[in-house]
Amino acid sequence: MPWAKETKLGFGWAAVVVVIFIGSIWAMVRYTTPAPLIIPVLAYLGFLAWVNRVK
C-alpha cells in the first residue's frame, strides 16, 4: 500500500527537524551559548505556518 500524502509530509518534516535540532543543540553545548536555539524555534514556527495553510 502506498504511503498516504500526510505520512510522507509528516515524515519529511520530521527528518528536517531532527537534523536542525541535533546541529543547533550540539552548537549550543559546544560553544556554551543559547544563540543556536533560535533555529529550532524558527523551525517550529515555520512548520506551524506551513501546516495551517494545508488544504
Next chain:
Amino acid sequence: MAVEAIDYFYIGLRWTHVFAGITWIGLLYYFNFVQVPTFKELDASTKNVLVPKLVKRALFWFRWAAVVTVLAGWTYFLTAWSQGDFYDVSRRWWAVSILTGGFLGTFMFLNVWGVIWRHQKKVIRATEELLKGTPAPPDMARWGRQALIASRMNVALSLPMLFFMTAASHLPLF
C-alpha cells in the same frame, strides 16, 4: 552511600516523566497504528458516534499526559543544570543527548497542543453538531488532514527522541 532528599526528588520526577511519557506516546501509537486505519474501514455513522466518545476521551489523556511528561522532564533537567552538571566537559554528551531528546519532545508537545488538539477539537465539536442535525463545515476534512500530518510527524520524531533520551545515560559516546 547515603540517599539524600534530592535523590527522592529526582526519582519522583523521573518516574512521573516515564509514566506520563508511556501514556502519551502509547496513545500516539494507538492513534496512528490502530485508530486511523480502523476508521478508514468504518462507515460515517459509526465514526460520528465514536468521535465524540472514544476519540474525545483518548485525546484528553493524550494531551494532558504530554503536559505532565514535558513539565516533569524540564523540571528534572533544570534542577540538574542548577547543580552545575551542565558545565562539566565530561558531561557534554549527556547534555547534547538529553537536550536533543528534550527539545524534540517539546516540539512534539507543541504539535499536540498547537496543531493536533487545536484541529481535533474542531472536528469533535463539528461531529457533535452533526449528530444534532447541523451540516458538517466545509473545512472539516482539512482540519483532519492538518492534525494527521502533525501526528505522523510526531510518530517519526518519537524514534530519535527516545534514542537521545535513553542514550544520554546509556551510550557514553564522548
